[in-house]
Amino acid sequence: NAGVMQNPRHLVRRRGQEARLRCSPMKGHSHVYWYRQLPEEGLKFMVYLQKENIIDESGMPKERFSAEFPKEGPSILRIQQVVRGDSAAYFCASSPRQGRTSYEQYFGPGTRLTVT
Amino acid sequence: DQQVKQNSPSLSVQEGRISILNCDYTNSMFDYFLWYKKYPAEGPTFLISISSIKDKNEDGRFTVFLNKSAKHLSLHIVPSQPGDSAVYFCAASVNSGGSNYKLTFGKGTLLTVNP
Numbered sequence: 001n002a003g004v005m006q007n008p009r010h011l012v013r014r015r016g017q018e019a020r021l022r023c024s025p026m027k028g029h030s031h032v033y034w035y036r037q038l039p040e041e042g043l044k045f046m047v048y049l050q051k052e053n054i055i056d057e058s059g060m061p062k063e064r065f066s067a068e069f070p071k072e073g074p075s076i077l078r079i080q081q082v083v084r085g086d087s088a089a090y091f092c093a094s095s096p097r098q099g100r101t102s103y104e105q106y107f108g109p110g111t112r113l114t115v116t
Numbered sequence: 117d118q119q120v121k122q123n124s125p126s127l128s129v130q131e132g133r134i135s136i137l138n139c140d141y142t143n144s145m146f147d148y149f150l151w152y153k154k155y156p157a158e159g160p161t162f163l164i165s166i167s168s169i170k171d172k173n174e175d176g177r178f179t180v181f182l183n184k185s186a187k188h189l190s191l192h193i194v195p196s197q198p199g200d201s202a203v204y205f206c207a208a209s210v211n212s213g214g215s216n217y218k219l220t221f222g223k224g225t226l227l228t229v230n231p
Contacts, residue, residue, distance in 0.1 A: 004159065033217065042120065042205060042221030043160070056218065091159055095217070105219070107152075107159030 002027065004094050004108035005074075012114045019079040019086070021111045025094030032075040033093040033105060034060075034067060043091060049075060082115045089113075119143045120208050122222035130230055135193040137225050139206030142187065146208040148216045151180060151191045154203045154224070163204075164191070196229045203227070 005024040013019050025032050030051050035043040045059040049069040060067065064082075069075040079086055089112050093105040121140045129135045137151075147168040152160035166173040166180045166189070173180050179192045193200055203224040209216035 009157075031217075035219075035221075040223065042122075042223045043207075043219070045218045045220070048217055059218075093159075105162075105217070107161065109157060109159050 004029075004092055004106050006090075006092050006108035006111050008111060009109065010112050010114070012116060013082050014116055015083055016081050019082050019113055019115075021077040021079075021090050021092075021113070023075040023077070023092030023094075023108060025075070025092075026096075026106055029094035029096050029106070031095045031097065032069050033095075034075075034077050035091045035093065037089040037091065037110075039088070046077075079113075082113075084115050087113055087115045118223075119146075120206055120220050120222040122206055122225050124225050125223070126226040126228070128228045128230060129196050131198055132195045135191075135196045135200065135227055135229065137191040137193075137204050137206075137227065139189050139191075139222055140187055141189075141208055143208070143210070143220075144187070145210045146220075147211050148209045149180070149182060149189050150207045150209075150219070151178075152205040152207060152221075153200075154205060160205055193227075196227075198229045198231050201227055201229050 032049045034046040037043045047060045047067045048056040064080045066078045089110045091110045093107045095104040150165040151163040153163045154160045164175050164178045164180050166182050182189045203226050205224045206222040207219045
């Protein structure tokens with residue numbers, strides 16, 4: 001019963017390159033959430049997706065960032081033309097349903113993005 | 117704007133003693149509060165939660181207290197064990213249409229329990 005999988009665990013990109021972060025939710029989970037943790041900060045909500053739908057992207061920067069959760073395959077968080085300020089840990093969480101109880105979000109180990 | 121604040125970056129306690137981790141919030145719309153525990157190189161794992169209609173919730177060695185008037189909550193761990201050493205995050209959410217999915221986290225407190 002695998003948990004939430006994220007890959008890669010570490011990603012190094014030069015300024016201007018694209019970063020693609022993948023998240024495979026727990027089996028049976030159809031809701032995915034992305035959070036970002038900047039250095040010395042708490043996790044911040046970015047986006048909430050269901051299969052083929054973006055439900056809430058209110059926490060996502062308006063430019064360069066996009067997310068998808070296709071019918072088949074993992075959820076992808078894409079950052080175009082990365083800048084040094086994008087360096088952070090990106091966590092994905094999944095849940096079996098949009099629950100009243102937030103603890104039903106199960107977190108992955110995160111992807112640490114470093115922009116050089 | 118830091119809506120959830122954990123003002124102590126670190127805390128050190130002796131094994132067997134009580135650990136008290138504190139959290140303050142500013143958004144009066146928050147109605148659900150959670151504590152997460154995080155080990156290095158892992159994602160946060162849920163520990164305990166409390167609804168705003170309660171002032172205390174207990175689960176084994178872990179108790180969360182909520183003081184709504186002071187906008188303050190605390191996590192008590194007793195007795196503390198070396199395996200409790202981790203970063204503890206306080207998080208909060210607002211019920212929106214019957215769902216509390218958008219979690220707002222504090223910066224975390226590193227707890228070290230010394231044998």
